[in-house]
Amino acid sequence: MRKKVIFRGAALPYLLLMPQMAVTLVFFFWPAGMAVWQSTLRQDAFGLRTEFVAFENFLDLFHDPIYLNAAWNTVIFASSVAALALGAALFLAVQADKQIRGAGVYKTLLIWPYAVAPALAAVLWLFIFHPSIGLVGRGFGALGIEWDYRVNGGQAMAMVIIAAAWKQVSYNFIFFLAGLQSIPSSVLEAAAIDGARPMRRFWTVVFPLLSPTAFFLLVVNLVYAFFDTFGIIHALTRGGPGNATETLIYKVYVDGVQNLNLGSSAAQSVILMIIVIALTAIQFRFIERRVHY
Amino acid sequence: MHRRTLLTGAMSLGVAAPALGQSQPIEIQFWHGLANPLGGLLEKRATDFNATQTRFKVVPTFRGSYPETMVAAIAAFRAGNAPHIVQMFEVGTGTMMAAGRAVKPVHELLAETGIEIDFNDYLPGVRGYYSLSDGRMMSMPFNSSTTVVWYNKDAFRRAGVDPDKFPETWQGVAEILPKLKAGGGTAVPMSTAWLTWAQIENFSAIHDIPLATLANGFGGLGTELRINNPLVQRHMAALVDWQRDGMFRYGGRNNAGEPAFPNGEAAIMFTSSGFRARVQREARFNWGVAMLPYYQGTPNAPINSIIGGASLWVMNKGPAAGGGRSRDEFQGVAEFFKYLSNPEVDAQWHMDTGYVPVRRASYALARDRGFYRDNPGADVPIEQLLRGGGTLTDNSRGIRLGGFVEIRTIMEEELERSFQGQQTAQQALVNATNRGNQVLRNFERANRG
């Protein structure tokens, strides 16, 4: 792994590293340290009065049903988004992998949503689901279904899940397709000669070969659903109705920015950092394994 | 090399520092949260003021919605760079009151600069909201509105309900709702925007019942919510029942539900008096404005409603000692306020925007100009603010709760659960009280001493 031949230089390597380190220190380590410090404080909005409260902010959170509700929402939201986005992507990738005409065109038409910002995806789906101007929203109304995501928490949750999953399908699709295409055709032919039916062939032969990709994608999708979907919730539901779509990351924002409750918001940030560290560790353990594989 | 070009490129795109020449007028930074067209009209007041003199120049900047403006101003204060004037919505009043040396109270500002504004002529509801309990003004009242009822006269006529007389009481409203549902021809008889402002805060005020202890928080930080009382319980239960029976529809937070009125979906809409311009522009039917109904049999009801909207706060520059403002800067702020208080200016603002006039003199002026003859119903919100003789009680002066933005959200969240049928209205009020009190205690703790 290590280079055998290296340059010498006393100052140059530090100079080369400096920009990256400067940005990292100032904008990553300083704020992270500040979050940890602030999570032990209580402060008024204007920063004029400060009180040290040790772990009280954390204890309050664990006793706060609204926070626990946000944690539960996050679990529901993230697992649904991951399931939906992975399922749809796998299905489409299997179809696109078949030797048919126009596969390239389909591929192009399926990958572009990756470029759509989460907040923008939310706006696009708003045009579909809005009860008074949306296509599906009005359709539901016409069918006598009471559709209004601004009042109904379940509907609001369904809507943010669809918008979030929609955007992530492309990403998963690209990886699944790459995974499928890397499966040697000899393996598939052998299975076909064995006379296994296509469905069975897929689950017994293809899917196990795809499982490393699937697992990697699962982690990526969870991280996405945890952190990158702020824009979707902010643009569509603002966490409502009645906290129904408030996730952990959204609550950090609400408490820090709207409610100006900096101590609690910092404590929530610290908790989130611990979650990301855990997820990243899992991801890297896995990638490490794949490198050897 | 590459990096340097990038950085200098980035720097040059940053905010340009304002050029400060010697003979330049003193700049007064004024951050506001009013979107167009209102924002443009507000900025016109600043340019008009600048044209009346040469010593000061008020520089208005739109900073996004009210909450965004508030956050921006607080962040700027922490960085030692606050604007001179910030427009703050009424629910932020409690937070600003407790802000200590971050703000310069208006009564101090006026005393130090020797400028007089006749606050006695201001509508009591406007004045009360932004003053200390002893009457000293803390901020400069500006754009004010209140909630009223908007109703579709055509739908009333279709349903066989007198279109020229909106019921004065909730009992009366309860009677017409089934008729509207049966024959009104609208998707739903009634809806509301600003759920808590219209149906809890103003509701409590006109019925002369407390929203919170210590005179709705005017008496100190130790205040506790009192929304879980029989009358609010009764009203919320009625709304929840009506929602279930298809006679009422909750249309979402803030004013998200408003479009349902001009587009003919709801025959009755509770929302801000500032809704007028939009209804005038969009509604393709005859409509009317009425005062908020009350529950018959409530002692003292109805009295005046309370205001919403925003006031102008004077801020110190930053947390450093002395606040960092010069006498001249304060002079400029005070003179700008004096200009805004001019009845001519205020009346014009009222007629241009649909906000209520903040002074009696401006109200008279608008009347003299025939504004209410040409715009029937435009005086309803003002009359409602003066209802009950115009003497405020502890319950109708206004609301002064720390963290009120959050408390409003909490009330909305809990009531939304009721509208979904997940809990009763009374449970919602109990939960909202508990959670809201927690916010009040945290605020008290962070701000005491």
Next chain:
Amino acid sequence: MSGAAIDVEALAAASRRRRARERMLTHLALVLGVAVFALPIWITIVGSTHDTDTIGRGDVPLLPGGEALHNYTTAWFQGGGGRNTFAVPASTMLLNSLVMALLIACGKIAISLLSAFAVVFFSFPLRMVFFWMIFITLMLPVEVRIIPTFQVMTDLSLIDSMTGLTLPLIASATATLLFRQFFLTIPDEYVEAAKVDGAGPLRFLKDVVLPLSVTNIAALFVILFIYGWNQYLWPLLMVSNRDLETIIVGLTKMIGIGDTQNEWNLIMATAVFALLPPVAVVVLLQRWFIKGLTETEK
């Protein structure tokens, strides 16, 4: 004899038919998938060609109307949601987004390239400490440390500036890791040869490493450009000066929570503007995009 031949032919025909049917099903599934993907865009594009009232009344149009030119020019020059906000013209917001995305993408590539070069080709004290410090930033996405970072920006008076908008986002662990990975594959002979030629490390960087890295840089650029373009929470918090509004944030602000009516047609036209650049980048640079995506693995 002839009967058997017919059987074989019939069998072959049946199998052809079955395959054709299967192909049809595959196409059907894919067309359906594409349709679901395209539906929101179609509605948006169609909506952007009608007038406000049509959409406001809820007559959901499915075919384009005749207001396209008017809507797009209004959105471009004046900004949509004029009744809602202080309209910022889409052209201004697009320019802001473009500058932001380019600065972030180029900045990330530049500083990551340099630090990966230092880590791979030099031996110096604390090398691995630096490497791990960069690596660990993977675990601190901006969303997680948003409020304290905002406060740091306040302390540094970087709020409301393009510098503040981009600088904190240009540190990149992923790009550094990718470059490191790639540099490790550069054969040692190249370094040897360079040393024999008497080339210093900077010449080596310029003449050997950079040319070899072009594909990687292109692939990374596509991914990072989209990353930068799609930023939401950070600009939302950092910028209150409307002159610096980016298109994604500006668009969501056009959807009023505020006092007035939404001009849906202009919102939709602005949404199309916001979509075009990153989608164009993905579609036109598809090869680089897929390479960038699969190699950075996020």
